[in-house]
Amino acid sequence: MMSGPGERPRNATMRDIAARLGVSIKTVSNVVNDRPNVGPGTRERVQDAIRELNYRPQVSAQQMRTGTSGLITLAIPSLAGTYFSELAQAFADEAQRRGRSIMLHSTAAGREEERSVLAGFTRVLGDGVVFNPLLIGEDVLAHLGRTILPTVFIGEHVEEADLPAGSDYVRTDNQSAAHDAAAHLLSHGRRHLAYLGALESTEAQQEHSTSRLRLGGFHRALAAAGVMEPVVQAVPAWSQEGGISAVRTLMRQHPEIDGIVCGNDDLARGALLSLHALGIEVPGKVSVIGHDNILEAPFTSPPLTTVDPDKRTLAATVLDLLLERIEGYDGPPRVVEAPYQLVERGSTAAHG
Amino acid sequence: MMSGPGERPRNATMRDIAARLGVSIKTVSNVVNDRPNVGPGTRERVQDAIRELNYRPQVSAQQMRTGTSGLITLAIPSLAGTYFSELAQAFADEAQRRGRSIMLHSTAAGREEERSVLAGFTRVLGDGVVFNPLLIGEDVLAHLGRTILPTVFIGEHVEEADLPAGSDYVRTDNQSAAHDAAAHLLSHGRRHLAYLGALESTEAQQEHSTSRLRLGGFHRALAAAGVMEPVVQAVPAWSQEGGISAVRTLMRQHPEIDGIVCGNDDLARGALLSLHALGIEVPGKVSVIGHDNILEAPFTSPPLTTVDPDKRTLAATVLDLLLERIEGYDGPPRVVEAPYQLVERGSTAAHG
DNA sequence: TGACTCTAGTTCAACGATGTACCTTGTGCC
DNA sequence: GGCACAAGGTACATCGTTGAACTAGAGTCA
Numbered sequence: 001m002m003s004g005p006g007e008r009p010r011n012a013t014m015r016d017i018a019a020r021l022g023v024s025i026k027t028v029s030n031v032v033n034d035r036p037n038v039g040p041g042t043r044e045r046v047q048d049a050i051r052e053l054n055y056r057p058q059v060s061a062q063q064m065r066t067g068t069s070g071l072i073t074l075a076i077p078s079l080a081g082t083y084f085s086e087l088a089q090a091f092a093d094e095a096q097r098r099g100r101s102i103m104l105h106s107t108a109a110g111r112e113e114e115r116s117v118l119a120g121f122t123r124v125l126g127d128g129v130v131f132n133p134l135l136i137g138e139d140v141l142a143h144l145g146r147t148i149l150p151t152v153f154i155g156e157h158v159e160e161a162d163l164p165a166g167s168d169y170v171r172t173d174n175q176s177a178a179h180d181a182a183a184h185l186l187s188h189g190r191r192h193l194a195y196l197g198a199l200e201s202t203e204a205q206q207e208h209s210t211s212r213l214r215l216g217g218f219h220r221a222l223a224a225a226g227v228m229e230p231v232v233q234a235v236p237a238w239s240q241e242g243g244i245s246a247v248r249t250l251m252r253q254h255p256e257i258d259g260i261v262c263g264n265d266d267l268a269r270g271a272l273l274s275l276h277a278l279g280i281e282v283p284g285k286v287s288v289i290g291h292d293n294i295l296e297a298p299f300t301s302p303p304l305t306t307v308d309p310d311k312r313t314l315a316a317t318v319l320d321l322l323l324e325r326i327e328g329y330d331g332p333p334r335v336v337e338a339p340y341q342l343v344e345r346g347s348t349a350a351h352g
Numbered sequence: 353m354m355s356g357p358g359e360r361p362r363n364a365t366m367r368d369i370a371a372r373l374g375v376s377i378k379t380v381s382n383v384v385n386d387r388p389n390v391g392p393g394t395r396e397r398v399q400d401a402i403r404e405l406n407y408r409p410q411v412s413a414q415q416m417r418t419g420t421s422g423l424i425t426l427a428i429p430s431l432a433g434t435y436f437s438e439l440a441q442a443f444a445d446e447a448q449r450r451g452r453s454i455m456l457h458s459t460a461a462g463r464e465e466e467r468s469v470l471a472g473f474t475r476v477l478g479d480g481v482v483f484n485p486l487l488i489g490e491d492v493l494a495h496l497g498r499t500i501l502p503t504v505f506i507g508e509h510v511e512e513a514d515l516p517a518g519s520d521y522v523r524t525d526n527q528s529a530a531h532d533a534a535a536h537l538l539s540h541g542r543r544h545l546a547y548l549g550a551l552e553s554t555e556a557q558q559e560h561s562t563s564r565l566r567l568g569g570f571h572r573a574l575a576a577a578g579v580m581e582p583v584v585q586a587v588p589a590w591s592q593e594g595g596i597s598a599v600r601t602l603m604r605q606h607p608e609i610d611g612i613v614c615g616n617d618d619l620a621r622g623a624l625l626s627l628h629a630l631g632i633e634v635p636g637k638v639s640v641i642g643h644d645n646i647l648e649a650p651f652t653s654p655p656l657t658t659v660d661p662d663k664r665t666l667a668a669t670v671l672d673l674l675l676e677r678i679e680g681y682d683g684p685p686r687v688v689e690a691p692y693q694l695v696e697r698g699s700t701a702a703h704g
Numbered sequence: 705t706g707a708c709t710c711t712a713g714t715t716c717a718a719c720g721a722t723g724t725a726c727c728t729t730g731t732g733c734c
Numbered sequence: 735g736g737c738a739c740a741a742g743g744t745a746c747a748t749c750g751t752t753g754a755a756c757t758a759g760a761g762t763c764a
């Protein structure tokens with residue numbers, strides 16, 4: 001201990017411990033892994049030596065011998081954006097609970113970057129991959145014989161038929177979620193609904209198809225209720241500021257609007273602020289509903305009703321599937337629907 | 353290719369390639385690592401086989417042999433919070449540029465979790481650690497003989513004297529940053545400044561000491577300018593909603609205020625919204641300055657002047673130091689001051 | 705021709721941990 | 735006394751990769 005400055009010492013190995021005590025390496029291994037056939041005295045002496053030499057098992061050696069490292073790669077577009085950063089946090093927490101570590105791989109660079117995730121990153125590293133593709137299409141997936149590592153896809157951009165062998169899919173049904181959000185407003189007597197979140201530019205392409213799906217669900221709900229000509233309001237970006245300016249435009253052009261379904265909670269926050277500034281009561285005159293249930297959603301004014309994708313359960317489900325595959329399951333691709341839930345707060349209310 | 357469903361095949365190894373071609377494993381290794389002493393014909397045949405068998409080198413075996421894996425652990429409190437999630441993204445990007453991967457370790461669980469980071473996570477994994485401690489104190493660091501892996505500390509909670517052997521420190525000088533922010537307002541003729549961001553509860557303890565340092569810098573700037581009795585406004589949390597309500601209180605109790613230094617940009621965004629709602633012009637009547645330069649700062653209304661800690665440069669600096677240590681440097685701890693920069697936007701302006 | 709060098713390889717050991725198979729004691733029991 | 739048997743170990747091979755050391759053959763040059 002307190003070795004002080006000097007040569008950076010090699011980390012202690014089982015060999016060091018064995019040598020110091022005059023026992024075999026295997027006995028040390030047995031102590032570390034809580035295996036039988038070690039006398040209580042020996043066990044204790046080994047444990048003392050482990051503490052003294054500050055021994056830690058070396059994961060790479062374990063992986064060589066046993067085939068697993070406890071490492072899981074999480075490949076998502078970017079942490080910039082509330083949803084993905086909260087999702088990553090959920091994965092990190094759930095992985096830690098299971099004694100696993102998360103490797104973060106950002107695919108913001110686009111299609112090539114995503115393809116390289118599937119190709120195995122040019123190096124085999126870790127035991128499995130959680131992958132949220134945005135750009136990779138059927139063409140790529142369909143020609144992928146089999147993933148090199150156990151993989152679970154997440155998101156909404158994967159066709160079930162394209163799932164490669166050795167992978168599973170936890171699907172988020174954004175279309176239904178948006179449908180339910182709109183239906184919620186309709187059930188409260190709102191009839192003049194707007195969808196806030198269409199993107200003009202393909203620049204923010206990442207949210208684009210999410211937006212398209214949510215818009216689809218919105219239309220479906222309105223069609224089912226016989227409400228015609230719903231209003232679709234474009235935004236410059238899925239951000240709070242985008243919501244603020246867009247809602248100003250929206251209410252000027254469509255003063256009859258009494259309910260707004262927002263593409264995500266950042267937009268919804270902007271909508272709330274804008275409505276407040278315009279002196280329009282929420283939920284008295286206009287109801288607002290968001291998507292994602294971000295951490296701040298309960299603290300907006302009024303508190304935001306939103307669709308909760310339950311990131312923690314999603315992460316847990318995904319990791320359970322992945323760990324099953326890592327531990328040997330090799331059946332056909334499984335598809336699991338990720339649950340979501342409408343969380344009702346103050347920004348929506350029944351209408352006289 | 354297209355192996356289809358069936359037994360999950362072992363990943364191909366160099367041995368497989370060598371066997372198929374009747375060459376030695378070492379020759380395959382030489383091709384993979386672009387080493388000389390391989391004839392052009394042989395090289396090509398090996399490359400073809402690599403493609404056919406979809407071979408990828410196995411990092412754990414490489415690490416065993418060479419001692420490095422290309423993996424770096426990033427231990428930060430949590431991704432919930434704009435600053436840390438943008439910081440993590442910066443690290444992920446910079447690491448990818450350097451051909452390294454980031455392992456994410458969340459220390460939100462607190463002191464014990466932080467201690468275990470220093471103790472080496474109970475398993476040796478990866479080549480080095482980037483660690484932003486919040487709670488670990490001198491007592492722990494000082495008794496740490498030497499870190500088990502090369503480590504670079506970041507943040508502001510480390511005393512230089514306590515740095516363990518084998519580590520470096522990239523310090524963020526929050527006190528000076530807050531000082532400069534206040535001085536900026538003073539130089540524009542503002543005299544009635546408030547600091548927004550003191551925390552009553554120790555619940556949000558993570559930001560607590562950051563807040564304390566920034567408040568210290570604020571006081572220092574005012575004292576130097578001879579401004580007495582600055583106002584310090586408490587907030588329930590360092591969030592936008594916290595800023596909104598706190599600024600309402602602040603302006604009611606202190607209508608003379610003409611400049612607000614905010615603990616972070618989320619608070620500052622709240623301040624801008626609140627001031628707008630109160631009909632107080634920014635920057636006409638009150639100037640607002642934030643901290644962190646979050647991605648949305650340029651898009652607030654008016655655009656937010658803020659202190660930019662330049663997360664990308666920080667990440668690059670940290671990784672360079674860490675990689676030097678990983679590659680063998682074993683000198684005494686180095687301390688580097690992370691630069692920051694005041695980004696002037698519309699929320700501050702000179703005062704008549 | 706002989707001494708040398710260069711190219712294109714080969715063989716071997718080693719990194720650290722662990723599963724399998726084997727060995728050595730001491731004890732209990734007939 | 736002889737044997738079985740368990741408890742508490744040891745010895746060895748192995749996972750995939752790479753550095754060091756070696757070799758066989760061809761070309762160079764005095």
